[in-house]
Amino acid sequence: MSRHRVVRNLDLDEELDAYDGDEYYEEDSGVSMGDGEQMREGLYKVKEVIGGDIPGVTDRAIEEALWRYYYDIEKSVRYLLSTFAPAMVHRQNSHVGADHHATKPKPKPKQKKTVEESRASDVGRASKKINALPSPPFSVSCSAFSASDFFQDSPWLNIPLHRRGEIVIESLYPRGGLMGGSSSSTGAPTSSIGSGKMSKLAALAAARKKQNEKTAGGTESVGRPQSSSVNLLSKLGQKSKGMFEAEAHPEQQTQVGNDRTNRAFDARKHIAKRRGILELKGPEPEPQPEVTALKAPVKAKDMRPEDMQAKPSSFAITMLGGILDGRTQQKGSMIDDTFKLPYVTEGFTNFNAFKGPSPDDIVTSAQKRSGKGAKGTKSGSKQGAEGKAAKQLETTISNLSVGDSPLRVKPKNLDVMGEYARANTKNAANFVVIGHVDAGKSTLMGRLLYDLKVVDERTIEKFRKEAGKIGKSSFALAWVLDQTSEERNRGVTIDVAINKFETEKTRFTILDAPGHRDFIPNMIAGASQADFAVLVIDASTGSFESGFQARGQTKEHALLVRSMGVQRIVIAVNKLDTADWSHERFLEIKQQTLAFLTTAGFRSENLSFTPCSGLTGDNVVRKAGDGLMPWYNGPTLIEQLENSEPIRRAVEKPLRMTVNDIFKGGAQNPLSVSGRIDSGSFQVGDSVVVMPSVEKAIIRGIEVDQEPSDWAVAGQNVVLHLSEIDPIHLKTGDVLCSSISPIKNIVSFTAKVLAFDHITPMHVDVHRGRLHVPGRITSLIAVLDKGNGSIIKKKPRLVPPGSLARVKIEVENAVPLEAPTRVILRASGETVAAGLLE
Amino acid sequence: MRLIMQNIDRDGSGTVTLFPEEPEDMWHAYNLIRPADLLRASALRRVTTESSTGSTASHRVHTTLLIRVTGIDFDSHAGQLHVSGRIAEENKYVKIGQYHTLDLELQRNFTLEKAEGWDSVALDVVRDACDPAKRAEVGAVVMQEGLANICLITEHQTILRQRVEMTIPRKREGKASDHDKGLARFFQTVLDTMLRNIDLTNPKPILLASPGFTASAFQKFTLETASLANNKTLLQNRDNFIIVHSSSGHLHSLNEVLKSPEVLSRLKNTKYARETGLMDEFFTLLRKDEGRAWYGPNEVTKAVEKGAVGRGGGVLLISNKLFRSQEIGERRRWVGVVDRVKEEGGEVRVLSSEHESGRRLEGLGGVAAILTFPLEGLDEGEEGEEE
Known part of the structure; x- marks a missing residue:
């Protein structure tokens, strides 16, 4: 249930009755209802406290003071006293102090005491009060009023009380409002300086709170458990928001709990109040059964005048920090009724609010403890908890305000570069596994994961059994990566599978590409995320040859990864067990492959050959069995992988990320995208632009390697949770970019391409990573010299295979592309060219 | 007409x-x-x-x-x-x-x-x-995961009726069912759209083309849905679904579809099947024997002038877009070329610019020719003019 509903469901009349039944004042049209009431109530109380006997105190002055202190009667009183009659304070205090020992207090002092008590109970009610009451725009200028002699010589202040008119002041400032009204959303005192209009209800709640606080002092010492539900409630309250206070101000626990108790039981508060007052007079306060680890309230008989002075409000703590600390600690030394300006006297260093964890931390930890809500996110469990509480007792809503985290994600304004430099992460490498169909790519990777204990024995056993049922028992290891039903039934990888494993040195991401030629678009998408490639070659008789002929994928894949910028290839000569671990076969394959790859533009030092068998697991993670390969003593496949050099990422460039997948990331994240960051970086709270739809989205959360993170940089494969965008604007292949330097959508471009086939003006599919759009080569601009790029022939009719050409390409719909991007052009299921955007 | x-x-x-x-x-x-x-x-x-x-x-x-x-x-x-x-x-x-x-x-x-x-x-x-011969009309769904082009191929036009684009969650670790669910939703959308856009009451062949297994999975889905919902019109067309391989789900893959043996055996005599065949022949010649295949207005005009597009295999492929030119002289020029080829005994094919083969031809400047004998250097004069 949302908070608004909770508030709406409140029985207004009941609330009003509960309030009005106690004290009744006339409506005033000058201010809003709630304000007026608060003001009158405050005025009345202040008058009661200071009485009419202090000269110069006008209603107006009181109201001014109340307004300044935001209806904080105690402070107003103190301010007024200090302003108008410094001497009176002592009299008042001693007067009140005497009250404690009186068995039957006179009505007026009693009232006074109650107020004072409630103030006393209020001591440092840390964040809670701030939650309940948005602080007024407290400005430094208030110090001008605290100069005690400011009004001293003003003759008009001496008007007798009976002749004074009541003046009500219109709101000068917008009330604390949208940040939470009566229950501000932010936990920390400092962060609640939000402004906005306060709703009537919020004001009412605040007024009611005032009232309750008035009685708090009494009940505090009553300390009797009122009912089990109250206990529950106060525990709930403590759970959800008490952590911080408990750590920072243990002595406040009592008040927090009791306060809530009171609020929950409006009807009983007067009884409680009176009882509290009566009991307060007893020699010893009673223990607090419902709250553990409490400090007993200050004993009544020990009370000295300064004890009666209320502890400062949280706001005061925030504003005046160290001064107040000092004041409360040096009890009994000297009573200074004026507050010094914090910024003048000392540095703004003693900042209680930051001693403990941040409000978000509180919420998180509270949710963790409260079991039920733990699975949700902040907002989710917050609402859940609230809804529950509201069902129990509607009147307690304001207590639960700490959990109210803002719906909008706040940018943390991290220095991502700095974080990245500091993070000092392990070497990370993404590699794509390529090769002809049925070369054993998935099985080899399944073996790798199995032997590295990423996949446990039981899972493999299960796969073995299930695969055996459909007569494909040899596919069990491949099922680790081939997870869709179709892939398993057909025994073919269809889409790229992403998996992760770690060795001591490096954190690897596997991109297991499909080998079938129909799924080359998927393979291109996978390869575009890779730093290097593992080329799996089937060593069994005939299979190597078929993969290596003109239309075999061994060649096409190798050319594709080369044209996508992959420099290094680890070649795994797989299924060597079927060739009896023959050295000759290995050498033959090595020789042919090496010859092809070097002509394709790979440097031979970037190529390494490893004989292995994915099915048996020899020379993958463990060394080959004894006597199998006496001729080989090189590294195993995993050792070869570890030799990968760290790759420099384009971290400093503007953000570009191609969307690889769009899915529902869970109940809290209705829209998530995954992909690899091509360049740049981002953090939670950033807004990104989705191209080509030119829609903005906010990053709600980031997951790097399945772990939540606050930031991510180029090269990482991430999952982003987005908000404030309709899923209709997102397609796979879209580009997320920064709004400062967005990528442009273009419909035509020129590219320098290497032709793999004859190129004429024709229809092609343009691939860039996941992006896959229909396009057309509209004109052949020139054939270029491969060595120096000079023009050999302008306007050729036809570009023969193997030559370099500059062509003009048009795509049907605008796509986000920018130079220098590598594009691949395919037609009729074959790669015709690959090149660089110009 | x-x-x-x-x-x-x-x-x-x-x-x-x-x-x-x-x-x-x-x-x-x-x-x-x-x-x-x-x-x-x-x-x-x-x-x-x-x-x-x-x-x-x-x-x-x-x-x-x-x-x-x-x-x-x-x-x-x-x-x-x-x-x-x-x-x-x-x-x-x-x-x-x-x-x-x-x-x-x-x-x-x-x-x-x-x-x-x-x-x-x-x-x-x-x-x-005014040819009274029965008009062949074929429905086609060219698809890949997440994309389907539903079109109607008539004698002279390929009309794209509707394009369906959906994002299907890809397979992720442990979340394979998302993909299957997404795929089923996609199939349902394509099927609904297809039934809205292709009139199946007169049985006609429906080509389902895709890379991989998408088309056959879609056919399976269609028939299962039809028998579940007891959709008679769909069930009547049970045998009219032809599964064809294409390299992608984009519309221009129709070229591959139309030249596939499954389609040719059924639609051999349709105009567009012949046109597609001729375009392929042209491209093959262009690759093999540069002198016998030429494209582009100037080159073809020159070749025709030299009498190279004539009896014995000469074919002039021309898009009807050229005849629709707003310039009167332009149309007259191409009518002249056509008449010349006919005189020489060559074959003239006017390709519909609304067909995929016609679009391919348009990429080549709207006109192409298969010559009876090789000619070299037809493009040199033009290059000289420019330099």
Whole structure:
């Protein structure tokens, strides 16, 4: 249930009755209802406290003071006293102090005491009060009023009380409002300086709170458990928001709990109040059964005048920090009724609010403890908890305000570069596994994961059994990566599978590409995320040859990864067990492959050959069995992988990320995208632009390697949770970019391409990573010299295979592309060219 | 289209009266009517009359108008042709010189008089249009995961009825079911869209083309859904689904679809299947033997001038877009080329620019030729001009 509903469901009349039944004042049209009431109530109380006997105190002055202190009667009183009659304070205090020992207090002092008590109970009610009451725009200028002699010589202040008119002041400032009204959303005192209009209800709640606080002092010492539900409630309250206070101000626990108790039981508060007052007079306060680890309230008989002075409000703590600390600690030394300006006297260093964890931390930890809500996110469990509480007792809503985290994600304004430099992460490498169909790519990777204990024995056993049922028992290891039903039934990888494993040195991401030629678009998408490639070659008789002929994928894949910028290839000569671990076969394959790859533009030092068998697991993670390969003593496949050099990422460039997948990331994240960051970086709270739809989205959360993170940089494969965008604007292949330097959508471009086939003006599919759009080569601009790029022939009719050409390409719909991007052009299921955007 | 009356003199002047019957006839009309032609057709015109007192009243009248064409607009998706022009013949509602836009209607005669006279290409169009042979119409769904193009292939046009684009969650670790669910949703959408856009009450072949297994999975889904919902029309068409391999789900993959043996065996005699075959032949020749295949306006014109496109295998492939050119000289030039090839005994193929093969040809400049003997250096003169 949302908070608004909770508030709406409140029985207004009941609330009003509960309030009005106690004290009744006339409506005033000058201010809003709630304000007026608060003001009158405050005025009345202040008058009661200071009485009419202090000269110069006008209603107006009181109201001014109340307004300044935001209806904080105690402070107003103190301010007024200090302003108008410094001497009176002592009299008042001693007067009140005497009250404690009186068995039957006179009505007026009693009232006074109650107020004072409630103030006393209020001591440092840390964040809670701030939650309940948005602080007024407290400005430094208030110090001008605290100069005690400011009004001293003003003759008009001496008007007798009976002749004074009541003046009500219109709101000068917008009330604390949208940040939470009566229950501000932010936990920390400092962060609640939000402004906005306060709703009537919020004001009412605040007024009611005032009232309750008035009685708090009494009940505090009553300390009797009122009912089990109250206990529950106060525990709930403590759970959800008490952590911080408990750590920072243990002595406040009592008040927090009791306060809530009171609020929950409006009807009983007067009884409680009176009882509290009566009991307060007893020699010893009673223990607090419902709250553990409490400090007993200050004993009544020990009370000295300064004890009666209320502890400062949280706001005061925030504003005046160290001064107040000092004041409360040096009890009994000297009573200074004026507050010094914090910024003048000392540095703004003693900042209680930051001693403990941040409000978000509180919420998180509270949710963790409260079991039920733990699975949700902040907002989710917050609402859940609230809804529950509201069902129990509607009147307690304001207590639960700490959990109210803002719906909008706040940018943390991290220095991502700095974080990245500091993070000092392990070497990370993404590699794509390529090769002809049925070369054993998935099985080899399944073996790798199995032997590295990423996949446990039981899972493999299960796969073995299930695969055996459909007569494909040899596919069990491949099922680790081939997870869709179709892939398993057909025994073919269809889409790229992403998996992760770690060795001591490096954190690897596997991109297991499909080998079938129909799924080359998927393979291109996978390869575009890779730093290097593992080329799996089937060593069994005939299979190597078929993969290596003109239309075999061994060649096409190798050319594709080369044209996508992959420099290094680890070649795994797989299924060597079927060739009896023959050295000759290995050498033959090595020789042919090496010859092809070097002509394709790979440097031979970037190529390494490893004989292995994915099915048996020899020379993958463990060394080959004894006597199998006496001729080989090189590294195993995993050792070869570890030799990968760290790759420099384009971290400093503007953000570009191609969307690889769009899915529902869970109940809290209705829209998530995954992909690899091509360049740049981002953090939670950033807004990104989705191209080509030119829609903005906010990053709600980031997951790097399945772990939540606050930031991510180029090269990482991430999952982003987005908000404030309709899923209709997102397609796979879209580009997320920064709004400062967005990528442009273009419909035509020129590219320098290497032709793999004859190129004429024709229809092609343009691939860039996941992006896959229909396009057309509209004109052949020139054939270029491969060595120096000079023009050999302008306007050729036809570009023969193997030559370099500059062509003009048009795509049907605008796509986000920018130079220098590598594009691949395919037609009729074959790669015709690959090149660089110009 | 039915030919109601033909009154053409030896010199090409004269009129032809035609009766369009189906939307595709509008496509033919679009290829026939040129600016400056005289077109007589029934029209609905709002006429404003002013009475003696000065008050005006307007009403709509059905009348037959003769206009001199100034502009033509064809909406291929709706099959509508709007011809605008100035009235060339006065009647009681209109004066000469007033403007009117005629919307040609089905089942209503129109009479056309060519300003340029009836040339061979125009007469061919009339002949083609009035060919009473049963028109082949094929539905096709070219798809890949997340993308489907639902189109209708008629004799002269490929009409993209609807494109379905959806994002399907890809397989992720432990979340394989998301993908399967997404795929089922996608299939359902494609099926619904297909049933809306392709009329299956007259059984016709439906080509399902995709890379990988998407098409066969879709067929399976369709038939399962049909038998579950007891959809009779779908079940009747059970045998009409033809699964074809294509390399992608984009529309231009139809080229591959139309030349696949499964389709050719069924649709051998359709015009577009032949055109697709010829285009492939051209491209193969272009790759193999550079001298025998040429494309581009200048090169082909030169080759025709040299008599290379003639008897014994010479084929001129020309897009009908060239004949629709707004410049009168341009059309005349290509009609001349066509006539020349016919004289030489070569074959002339006018490819519809609304077909995939025609679009391929357009990429080559709208005209291509397979020569009877190799010629070299046809493009050199042009290059020289530019330098």
